[in-house]
Amino acid sequence: MSYHRFDAVIVGAGGAGLMAAIQMAGKANIAVVSKLYPPRSHTGAAQGGISAALGNTEEDHWQWHMFDTVKGGDYLVDQDAADVLSREAIDAVLELEHMGLPFNRTPEGRIDQRRFGGHTRNFGEGPVRRACYAADRTGHMIIQTLYQQGIKHNVNFLDEHHLLDVLFTDDGRCCGVVTLEMKTGEIHTIHAKAIMIATGGFGRVYKITSNALAGTGDGIAIPFRRGVPLMDMEFYQFHPTGLYKLGILLSEAARGEGGILRNGDGEAFASRYAPTLGDLAPRDMVSRFIHQEVREGRGIDGKDYVHLDLSHLSPELIDEKLPDVTGFARTYLGVEPKTDPVPIQPTAHYAMGGLPTDVEGRVIRDAKNTVIPGFYSAGEAACVSVHGANRLGTNSLVDLVVFGRRAGKHMLSFIESAELPPLPSDPELVARAQVNDLLTRPNGERAATLRQAMQEVMMDKVSVVRDATSLNEAKAVIDGVRRAYHHVAIDDHGKTFNTDLTEALELGCMIDCAEAIIEGALLRQESRGAHYREDFQARDDVNWLAHSLVYRTSGGLELGKKPVTITIFEPKERKY
Ligand SMILES: Cc1cc2nc3c(=O)[nH]c(=O)nc-3n(C[C@H](O)[C@H](O)[C@H](O)COP(=O)(O)OP(=O)(O)OC[C@H]3O[C@@H](n4cnc5c(N)ncnc54)[C@H](O)[C@@H]3O)c2cc1C
Secondary structure, rough: EEEEEEEEEOOOHHHHHHHHHHEEEEEEEEEEEEEEOOHHHHHHOOOOOOOOOOOOOOOOOHHHHHHHHHHHOOOOHHHHHHHHHHHHHHHHHHHHHOOOOOOEOOOOEEEEEEEEEEEEEEOEEEEEEEEEEOOHHHHHHHHHHHHHHHHHOEEEEEEEEEEEEEEEEEOOOOOEEEEEOOOOOEEEEEEEEEEEEEOOOOOOOOOOOOOOOOOHHHHHHHHOOOOOOEEEOOEEEEEEEEEEEOEOOHHHHHHHHOOEEEEEOOOOOOHOOOOOOOOHHHHHHHHHHHHHHHOOOHHHHHHHEEEOOOOOOHHHHHHOOOOHHHHHHHHHOOOOOOOOOOHHHHEEEEOOOOOEEOOOEEEOOOOOOOOEEEEEOOHHHHEOOOOOOOOOOHHHHHHHHHHHHHHHHHHHHHHHOOOOOOOOOOOHHHHHHHHHHHHHHHOOOEEEHHHHHHHHHHHHHHOOOOOOOHHHHHHHHHHHHHHHHHHHHHOOOOOOOOHHHHHHHHHHHHHHHHHHHHHHHHHHOOOOOOOOOOEOOOHHHHHHOOEEEEEEOOOEEEEEEOOOOOOOOOOOOOOO
């Protein structure tokens, strides 16, 4: 057994994990565990921007940002958290600037800002420029900047360590993690006073997704198996503009810079549905507009996609502000966006749900907000909840830096006073059994076949629209996938970089996520934000202005509700 002891361990080296690490670096003995080399984290793929009401190019206020966040999230947002997000966004972006992040600039030398869906001036009057950006590679610049800071401050990076288990004491304190070192196949126990999960999202549950291969929900599924609840899992965002059939993202920045969606008749249909914001309505709505156009036969050539038209934008603007995403259209579809429209369809993009936390990043175990001592989460893995039922574009990157920073600061104060909790007597027991089982089983079900079955049914039955019938059909398929998974077998029985093994482990985590999504979606008999039930098309604030909590128990999944925190903005009908 390989044993390590730290004051704090952070699992995940994306924007959230690195921002937390930087708060503690040099002040405590900390480690960052990542299954990837840190700059390969999905944060590096973020394109369009990071929001903050800097007001650099036109008037803006954090209160407007807060309102847009709450309305964009269909009033399921906890408003105390949205208050923190929009206020602290300003300082967090300036902190990134001071760390050296190369933002695009206005002619006067300030950070430039662009339009993004759902971000408005004066509480909904029209679009505002709030997204700070570095061309369409904002995330790349963030991850590089934060990683450099981590190196500078001598953070201990345990790269290519795959999380296998999260450990708790008998009285419910979090006390460490168990990992698999990819290079050697060795199992490690990492003992710590405080543990943070910052493992990002789980878009790979779906067939068409913008997410990287690593987006498999490991960091939320593992504590879920140990009794920690997941919140609001039924809210999974489909981004309107993924490249057709591939799902690779074509950033909303393209519409922020003036791009237009057109149906098979060439009509710019979005303003028919959303007269004020048109193409810049929030993502849940634009994805549904596309779904409806396609269903009513107005897709391109009657097929299941529409066009994103950038051909009226100046070639210079495209080269300067949208170089990467237009490059994707050229490389993967052979389409030249300067002259021809790009085929697009909604793509699985972002998990609004995840591990429930308070505004200090502490994971909570129930509807009464009882904190699990020593256990933290931030970023896409967490649900604080600032995104409610639907996240606005550019609000994730700012969530990472604001709540990653807060969680890191809170962890630092926690570890200063906390004792090191005891480990369970055989900390690797569960992890070792799981790995040995997979490594020694001679034959059985193929992980790739099961994964495909899961991804297809989730895409067909649990995506932009759902109803009780489609959800129950999906549940039956996922139940079958779960049963078959007990007999999954792999070909590689070796120790070194056994990706066959880690892919099988990841599939297990995705099955947990899929089950939680379906359970939450069946429970919630209303339509709100990204969760649209054809059999319950209206929002129902009387019964459903509440977060959902799902628990894994020995008897199966159990569901509960948690009140939404409303401070100033009373729920209203959402019009754009
Ligand atoms: C293509 C794309 C474009 C986007 N553009 C924008 C944008 O312009 N603006 C915006 O606000 N948002 C954007 N988003 C969303 C945003 O980028 C993500 O929500 C955010 O980056 C997630 O960051 P994170 O720190 O939570 O996790 P990630 O950056 O996803 O990092 C996860 C980390 O966890 C580690 N990890 C995962 N599982 C394990 C395991 N089992 N063991 C060990 N380590 C593990 C990984 O190695 C990685 O280091 C975009 C997303 C995508 C996919």
